[in-house]
Amino acid sequence: xxxxxxxxxxxxxxxxxxxxxxxxxxxxxxxxxxxxxxxxxxxxxxxxxxxxxxxxxxxxxxxxxxxxxxxxxxxxxxxxxxxxxxxxxxxxxxxxxxxxxxxxxxxxxxxxxxxxxxxxxxxxxxxxxx
Numbered sequence: 020x021x022x023x024x025x026x027x028x029x030x031x032x033x034x035x036x037x038x039x040x041x042x043x044x045x046x047x048x049x050x051x052x053x054x055x056x057x058x059x060x061x062x063x064x065x066x067x068x069x070x071x072x073x074x075x076x077x078x079x080x081x082x083x084x085x086x087x088x089x090x091x092x093x094x095x096x097x098x099x100x101x102x103x104x105x106x107x108x109x110x111x112x113x114x115x116x117x118x119x120x121x122x123x124x125x126x127x128x129x130x131x132x133x134x135x136x137x138x139x140x141x142x143x144x145x146x147x148x149x
Contacts, residue, residue, distance in 0.1 A: 061089040064137060066102050071112035077130040084133045092142030103138025105131055 062083045070076055083090060094102065101107035113131065120127050 061091060062086075063091045063093060065093045065095050066097050066137075067095045068097055068108045069112075070097075070102075071105070071109040071130075071134065072115070074116065074130075077116075077133070080137060081129055081133045084136050090137060090140055092137050092140050094142060094144045094146070096145055098146065099138050099142070099144055101138075102134055105134060109134065 064080065064083065092099070092102070097109075098107065101109050105113050113127070116127050116130065117124075
C-alpha cells in the first residue's frame with residue numbers, strides 16, 4: 020500500500036506544471052528547469068551584472084523569449100539600457116563570447132537578439148524602485 024501511494028505521489032510531482040519560471044545566474048537553476056519553460060505561464064528573468072557572462076543563462080533566455088509567454092524582467096543592479104544595448108558589463112561579456120564563439124557567430128547574434136528583446140520589456144528596475 021505504501022509503495023502505491025509513493026508511486027502516485029511521484030507521478031503527481033512529475034506531472035506538475037509551474038505558473039512561474041525564475042531565471043537568474045546561479046547554481047540553483049541548473050537541475051533541468053529548461054524543460055519546464057514550455058509549460059510555464061510566466062518567466063521572471065533576473066538580470067544582474069554577471070548575467071551575460073553565462074552562456075547557459077543566455078541559451079535559457081533564448082528559449083524563454085522563443086516561447087512567447089509573459090516575461091517579467093528584473094534589472095537587479097543593472098541599467099535596462101545595458102541589457103537592451105549590450106553595454107557596460109554586458110559589452111565585456113559579449114567581447115569574450117565573440118572570441119570564444121568566433122566560429123559560431125549566429126549563436127552570439129541569437130543571444131544578443133534575445134537580450135535586446137528582453138531589455139525592451141517593462142519590468143522592475145532595482146535602481147529606480149526601492
